[in-house]
Amino acid sequence: MEPHEPDLTVVPVTSVLAALADDVRLQIVRALAEGGESACGSFDFGVSKATRSHHLKVLREAGLTRTRAAGTSRLVRLRRDELDKLYPGLLDAVLTQRPPA
Protein backbone atom coordinates (compact mmCIF):
# COMPACT_ATOMS: atom_id res chain seq x y z
CA MET A 1 0.00 0.00 0.00
CA GLU A 2 1.31 3.39 -0.91
CA PRO A 3 2.03 5.55 2.08
CA HIS A 4 -0.21 8.30 0.74
CA GLU A 5 2.12 11.24 0.57
CA PRO A 6 0.15 14.00 -1.14
CA ASP A 7 1.40 16.78 -3.35
CA LEU A 8 1.85 19.70 -0.99
CA THR A 9 0.01 22.09 -3.28
CA VAL A 10 -3.24 20.17 -2.90
CA VAL A 11 -3.09 20.08 0.89
CA PRO A 12 -5.14 22.91 2.44
CA VAL A 13 -3.13 25.34 4.53
CA THR A 14 -5.38 24.57 7.46
CA SER A 15 -4.34 20.92 7.30
CA VAL A 16 -0.67 21.84 7.41
CA LEU A 17 -1.27 24.13 10.36
CA ALA A 18 -3.45 21.58 12.14
CA ALA A 19 -0.72 18.99 11.72
CA LEU A 20 1.73 21.34 13.43
CA ALA A 21 -0.73 22.36 16.14
CA ASP A 22 -0.03 19.44 18.42
CA ASP A 23 2.69 19.18 20.98
CA VAL A 24 3.79 15.65 20.20
CA ARG A 25 3.85 16.27 16.47
CA LEU A 26 5.78 19.48 16.92
CA GLN A 27 8.40 17.59 18.90
CA ILE A 28 8.63 15.06 16.11
CA VAL A 29 9.06 17.78 13.51
CA ARG A 30 11.73 19.47 15.61
CA ALA A 31 13.58 16.20 16.03
CA LEU A 32 13.43 15.64 12.28
CA ALA A 33 14.64 19.16 11.55
CA GLU A 34 17.65 18.66 13.79
CA GLY A 35 18.43 15.00 13.36
CA GLY A 36 17.47 14.42 9.75
CA GLU A 37 15.96 11.16 8.59
CA SER A 38 15.07 9.00 11.58
CA ALA A 39 13.29 5.78 12.41
CA CYS A 40 9.80 5.99 13.83
CA GLY A 41 10.94 4.38 17.04
CA SER A 42 13.34 7.20 17.78
CA PHE A 43 10.48 9.51 18.69
CA ASP A 44 9.75 8.53 22.23
CA PHE A 45 7.76 11.41 23.64
CA GLY A 46 5.77 9.65 26.31
CA VAL A 47 3.06 8.23 24.11
CA SER A 48 2.37 4.65 23.11
CA LYS A 49 3.60 3.35 19.79
CA ALA A 50 0.01 3.31 18.54
CA THR A 51 -0.31 7.02 19.24
CA ARG A 52 3.08 7.73 17.73
CA SER A 53 2.10 5.88 14.60
CA HIS A 54 -1.07 7.95 14.45
CA HIS A 55 0.83 11.23 14.69
CA LEU A 56 3.28 10.17 12.01
CA LYS A 57 0.34 9.36 9.79
CA VAL A 58 -1.13 12.82 10.34
CA LEU A 59 2.20 14.44 9.48
CA ARG A 60 2.62 12.30 6.38
CA GLU A 61 -0.90 12.93 5.10
CA ALA A 62 -0.51 16.66 5.68
CA GLY A 63 2.47 16.56 3.36
CA LEU A 64 5.04 17.35 6.04
CA THR A 65 7.04 14.13 5.92
CA ARG A 66 8.03 11.28 3.66
CA THR A 67 8.45 7.70 4.79
CA ARG A 68 10.40 4.81 3.33
CA ALA A 69 10.85 1.25 4.50
CA ALA A 70 14.24 0.05 5.67
CA GLY A 71 14.25 -3.46 7.01
CA THR A 72 11.83 -3.74 9.88
CA SER A 73 12.06 -0.01 10.45
CA ARG A 74 10.59 2.92 8.61
CA LEU A 75 12.62 6.02 8.03
CA VAL A 76 10.90 9.37 8.19
CA ARG A 77 12.19 12.68 6.91
CA LEU A 78 10.95 16.26 6.73
CA ARG A 79 9.92 17.63 3.35
CA ARG A 80 11.73 20.81 4.18
CA ASP A 81 12.60 22.00 0.69
CA GLU A 82 9.02 21.78 -0.51
CA LEU A 83 7.68 23.35 2.65
CA ASP A 84 10.14 26.23 2.55
CA LYS A 85 9.28 26.85 -1.08
CA LEU A 86 5.51 26.81 -0.60
CA TYR A 87 5.40 28.39 2.86
CA PRO A 88 8.59 30.39 3.28
CA GLY A 89 9.24 31.15 6.91
CA LEU A 90 6.65 28.79 8.32
CA LEU A 91 8.98 26.10 9.57
CA ASP A 92 11.61 28.54 10.74
CA ALA A 93 8.99 30.46 12.68
CA VAL A 94 7.66 27.35 14.31
CA LEU A 95 10.79 25.30 14.90
CA THR A 96 12.82 27.77 16.88
CA GLN A 97 12.39 26.94 20.52
CA ARG A 98 10.36 29.57 22.34
CA PRO A 99 11.37 31.18 25.65
CA PRO A 100 10.32 28.95 28.57
CA ALA A 101 7.14 30.93 29.24
Next chain:
Amino acid sequence: MEPHEPDLTVVPVTSVLAALADDVRLQIVRALAEGGESACGSFDFGVSKATRSHHLKVLREAGLTRTRAAGTSRLVRLRRDELDKLYPGLLDAVLTQRPPA
Protein backbone atom coordinates in the same frame (compact mmCIF):
# COMPACT_ATOMS: atom_id res chain seq x y z
CA MET B 1 -14.57 42.44 32.07
CA GLU B 2 -11.22 42.47 30.39
CA PRO B 3 -11.23 40.85 27.01
CA HIS B 4 -8.41 38.49 28.02
CA GLU B 5 -5.71 39.34 25.54
CA PRO B 6 -2.66 37.39 26.66
CA ASP B 7 0.96 38.28 26.27
CA LEU B 8 2.02 36.50 23.11
CA THR B 9 5.13 35.06 24.73
CA VAL B 10 3.06 33.00 27.16
CA VAL B 11 0.82 31.53 24.48
CA PRO B 12 2.04 28.09 23.35
CA VAL B 13 2.97 27.88 19.69
CA THR B 14 0.48 25.09 19.30
CA SER B 15 -2.31 27.43 20.38
CA VAL B 16 -1.32 30.01 17.79
CA LEU B 17 -1.20 27.36 15.10
CA ALA B 18 -4.48 25.82 16.22
CA ALA B 19 -6.12 29.23 16.05
CA LEU B 20 -4.96 29.56 12.45
CA ALA B 21 -5.90 26.00 11.53
CA ASP B 22 -9.53 26.73 10.82
CA ASP B 23 -10.99 27.95 7.59
CA VAL B 24 -13.32 30.56 9.04
CA ARG B 25 -10.66 31.99 11.33
CA LEU B 26 -8.15 32.09 8.51
CA GLN B 27 -10.60 34.12 6.44
CA ILE B 28 -11.03 36.50 9.35
CA VAL B 29 -7.27 36.89 9.73
CA ARG B 30 -6.89 37.51 6.01
CA ALA B 31 -9.62 40.11 6.07
CA LEU B 32 -7.92 41.82 9.00
CA ALA B 33 -4.55 41.75 7.29
CA GLU B 34 -5.98 43.43 4.23
CA GLY B 35 -8.63 45.68 5.65
CA GLY B 36 -7.12 46.67 8.97
CA GLU B 37 -9.21 47.21 12.06
CA SER B 38 -12.76 46.07 11.45
CA ALA B 39 -16.01 45.52 13.30
CA CYS B 40 -16.98 41.98 14.21
CA GLY B 41 -20.04 42.18 12.03
CA SER B 42 -17.97 42.72 8.92
CA PHE B 43 -16.86 39.10 8.91
CA ASP B 44 -19.77 37.36 7.29
CA PHE B 45 -18.42 34.02 6.21
CA GLY B 46 -21.56 31.95 6.24
CA VAL B 47 -21.68 31.24 9.94
CA SER B 48 -24.06 32.51 12.59
CA LYS B 49 -23.08 35.44 14.76
CA ALA B 50 -22.72 33.07 17.71
CA THR B 51 -20.16 31.04 15.79
CA ARG B 52 -18.40 34.16 14.57
CA SER B 53 -18.17 35.42 18.13
CA HIS B 54 -16.69 32.10 19.15
CA HIS B 55 -13.99 32.26 16.47
CA LEU B 56 -13.09 35.81 17.39
CA LYS B 57 -12.70 34.69 20.97
CA VAL B 58 -10.35 31.89 19.93
CA LEU B 59 -8.25 34.33 17.92
CA ARG B 60 -8.17 36.84 20.75
CA GLU B 61 -7.21 34.28 23.39
CA ALA B 62 -4.49 32.90 21.15
CA GLY B 63 -2.97 36.37 21.09
CA LEU B 64 -3.66 36.99 17.42
CA THR B 65 -6.02 39.92 17.75
CA ARG B 66 -6.94 42.82 19.98
CA THR B 67 -10.46 44.08 20.51
CA ARG B 68 -11.77 47.41 21.67
CA ALA B 69 -15.28 48.67 22.17
CA ALA B 70 -16.64 51.42 19.93
CA GLY B 71 -20.25 52.23 20.58
CA THR B 72 -22.35 49.15 20.10
CA SER B 73 -19.66 47.63 17.89
CA ARG B 74 -16.34 46.06 18.73
CA LEU B 75 -13.34 46.74 16.61
CA VAL B 76 -10.87 43.95 16.02
CA ARG B 77 -7.33 44.27 14.73
CA LEU B 78 -4.44 41.94 14.00
CA ARG B 79 -1.46 42.01 16.36
CA ARG B 80 0.80 41.88 13.36
CA ASP B 81 3.86 43.63 14.78
CA GLU B 82 4.07 41.33 17.76
CA LEU B 83 3.39 38.26 15.64
CA ASP B 84 6.01 39.18 13.08
CA LYS B 85 8.54 39.79 15.82
CA LEU B 86 7.88 36.54 17.66
CA TYR B 87 7.16 34.34 14.64
CA PRO B 88 8.82 35.98 11.66
CA GLY B 89 7.41 34.64 8.42
CA LEU B 90 4.46 32.86 9.95
CA LEU B 91 1.75 35.28 8.91
CA ASP B 92 3.29 35.96 5.54
CA ALA B 93 3.50 32.26 4.84
CA VAL B 94 -0.07 31.69 5.84
CA LEU B 95 -1.81 34.77 4.51
CA THR B 96 -0.79 34.61 0.88
CA GLN B 97 -3.59 33.03 -1.06
CA ARG B 98 -2.62 29.59 -2.31
CA PRO B 99 -3.09 28.37 -5.89
CA PRO B 100 -6.65 27.04 -6.38
CA ALA B 101 -5.64 23.43 -5.83
Next chain:
DNA sequence: GGTGTTGTTCGATAGTTGTCGAACAAGGGT
Protein backbone atom coordinates in the same frame (compact mmCIF):
# COMPACT_ATOMS: atom_id res chain seq x y z
C1' DG C 1 -38.59 54.79 28.15
C1' DG C 2 -38.96 51.99 24.21
C1' DT C 3 -36.84 50.14 19.94
C1' DG C 4 -33.25 48.55 17.09
C1' DT C 5 -28.40 47.26 16.35
C1' DT C 6 -24.40 44.74 17.75
C1' DG C 7 -22.19 41.16 20.27
C1' DT C 8 -21.73 37.76 23.99
C1' DT C 9 -23.12 33.81 26.61
C1' DC C 10 -25.64 29.57 27.37
C1' DG C 11 -27.09 24.96 26.59
C1' DA C 12 -27.28 21.35 23.18
C1' DT C 13 -25.54 18.51 19.59
C1' DA C 14 -22.82 16.37 16.12
C1' DG C 15 -18.34 15.61 14.56
C1' DT C 16 -13.40 15.34 15.17
C1' DT C 17 -9.26 14.04 17.64
C1' DG C 18 -5.80 12.15 21.01
C1' DT C 19 -5.04 8.24 23.56
C1' DC C 20 -4.60 3.41 24.71
C1' DG C 21 -4.25 -1.89 24.60
C1' DA C 22 -4.57 -5.69 21.76
C1' DA C 23 -4.23 -7.87 17.55
C1' DC C 24 -1.92 -8.16 13.34
C1' DA C 25 1.93 -7.86 9.63
C1' DA C 26 6.62 -7.77 7.88
C1' DG C 27 11.58 -8.50 8.50
C1' DG C 28 15.90 -10.16 10.53
C1' DG C 29 18.59 -13.34 13.09
C1' DT C 30 19.82 -17.37 15.15
Next chain:
DNA sequence: ACCCTTGTTCGACAACTATCGAACAACACC
Protein backbone atom coordinates in the same frame (compact mmCIF):
# COMPACT_ATOMS: atom_id res chain seq x y z
C1' DA D 1 10.99 -22.81 11.90
C1' DC D 2 10.90 -19.77 15.74
C1' DC D 3 11.21 -15.59 18.04
C1' DC D 4 12.08 -10.80 18.59
C1' DT D 5 11.86 -6.16 16.94
C1' DT D 6 9.36 -2.59 14.59
C1' DG D 7 5.16 -0.51 13.02
C1' DT D 8 0.31 -0.41 11.59
C1' DT D 9 -4.53 -1.13 12.24
C1' DC D 10 -8.64 -1.80 14.95
C1' DG D 11 -12.10 -0.82 18.19
C1' DA D 12 -13.12 1.90 22.22
C1' DC D 13 -13.32 5.88 24.99
C1' DA D 14 -12.72 10.60 26.71
C1' DA D 15 -11.94 15.24 25.57
C1' DC D 16 -12.31 18.90 22.68
C1' DT D 17 -14.50 21.79 18.97
C1' DA D 18 -17.55 23.87 15.50
C1' DT D 19 -22.08 24.90 15.00
C1' DC D 20 -26.67 26.67 16.03
C1' DG D 21 -30.89 29.11 18.18
C1' DA D 22 -32.35 31.55 21.99
C1' DA D 23 -31.65 34.46 25.71
C1' DC D 24 -29.18 38.23 27.48
C1' DA D 25 -26.35 42.77 27.77
C1' DA D 26 -24.79 47.27 26.19
C1' DC D 27 -25.26 51.13 23.64
C1' DA D 28 -27.42 54.63 20.48
C1' DC D 29 -31.18 57.14 18.92
C1' DC D 30 -35.71 58.83 18.53
